[in-house]
Amino acid sequence: MxxxxxxxxxxxxxxxxxxxxxxxxxxxxxxxxxxxxxxxxxxxxxxxxxxxxxxxxxTAYRLIFTGTGSVYRAYGVTILTTIAGVIFTVMLTSSFAYPLSVKSFKFRNSLSFFCYVTMVFNGGLVPTYILTTRFLHMQNTIWVLIIPAALNGFNVFLMKNYFATLPEALAESAKIDGASEIYIYFKIILPLSMPILATIGLFSAIGYWNEWFRVLLFVSEQKLYTLQYLIMRLQQQAEFLNSSLSASARAALGGQVVPTIGIRVATAMVSIGPIVLLYPFLQKYFIKGLTIGAVKG
Missing domain, CATH: 1.20.5 (Single alpha-helices involved in coiled-coils or other helix-helix interfaces)
Known part of the structure; x- marks a missing residue:
């Protein structure tokens, strides 16, 4: 000992x-x-x-929550997009990464190169906007907040490298017993890949939870505003109102000011809570999945 x-x-x-x-x-x-x-x-x-x-x-919390259902609705939209986005991300990433880790797959190198290119180059903002609005018609829908971010080249390679660490004998013995690739993927590979699935899930959850830029580009209906976008607008409006009040207006209000600092920190506390509470449950999977998926392959 x-x-x-x-x-x-x-x-x-x-x-x-x-x-x-x-x-x-x-x-x-x-x-x-x-x-x-x-x-x-x-x-x-x-x-x-x-x-x-x-x-x-x-006062800051009253301004955020009292008299309007916007924050509660934005919370609901953010929770919905985060849960659905994590599910979509894990499903698409794992189903794309698994064939790339199978050495007998004929097109694995070509698809790996295609995936790598997407990490280096992108079409730009204008082509993305045209594709999303004119061809896919996803503007002002919940799908524009979920689908575009569901597949990421970095996550694919991270999961591919993790799959490569699993013993090939497991899949070979299953094939000898007559198992198909779909059966091997669902019954053998995924149950052994909880660390990397949790890692990718946490990455995507943080991304979906903090999403605001796609709302700015593709959403004009208030019912689809996410929490982060609503917080940004609330802070901008409070700062504008506070800077626009004249000295006489402040005197009429008894010297009171709009709590711009209070709103900023209060909204940070409101938005950060769920992610902070989620991380401790996934920490053990996160560390293992990130280290193994990053150094092997």
């Missing part, structure tokens, strides 16, 4: 202290932003950010 020496314990202690310090450096800004979201705007302007709430105020 291996016994740690004093030097080993000292090195591990340094490592744990460094990791703990790094984690603390990541948590402190989030904590300060959380406290700022519950702080009065004028207090923030006078004294800046603080580790604790000095003047408790829920």
């Amino acid at each position: 291996y016994r740690q020496t004093a030097g080993d314990r000292a090195i591990m202690t340094v490592f744990y202290l460094a990791i703990g310090l790094f984690a603390l450096m990541c948590l402190i800004p989030m904590w300060i932003a959380l406290m700022a979201s519950f702080t009065n705007e004028q207090e923030l302007i006078r004294n800046g950010y603080s580790f604790w709430v000095r003047s408790f105020d829920l």
Whole structure:
């Protein structure tokens, strides 16, 4: 049985202290932003950010949630597109990557090259807009937020490399027993690929959750606004209103100001929550899938 020496314990202690310090450096800004979201705007302007709430105020959260169903609807759209997008991404990526990892597949090199080209070149914004609106007619539909981002060349190669690490004997023995490629893919390959599936799923979930640019380009109906796009518009409108108020208007309002800083940090807290809660459940798969898929192949 291996016994740690004093030097080993000292090195591990340094490592744990460094990791703990790094984690603390990541948590402190989030904590300060959380406290700022519950702080009065004028207090923030006078004294800046603080580790604790000095003047408790829920105005920013009231402006976000009260009197309108837009935020709740945007939350629903974002959750729907994230769940559907992750499912589509995992299905399309794995079904594309698996044939590329099978050495007996005749066109694997040609398809791999085609996939690689998409990572280096793209058609540009204008051709993409024309294709999406005039030929695919996906503007102002939920599909424009799901389908275009469902397949990514980097994810394909990451999953292909992971599939290549699985023993070929598993598929060969299944073929001897009469199993088809579809059966091998669904019953053998996918159950053994949970780490890389979780990794790709987490990558795509973050992308779908933070989506706003496609809404700006292809969506004009408010019912299809995502949470991030609605947050961006809310911040822009609050900043515009605050900058447009004259001195007499501020005096008429009793010196009150639109909480632009409060809205900014409050919306950050509202939007970041689900992703932060999701990551710990996928962390063990994420690390294993990312390292194996990246270095093998």
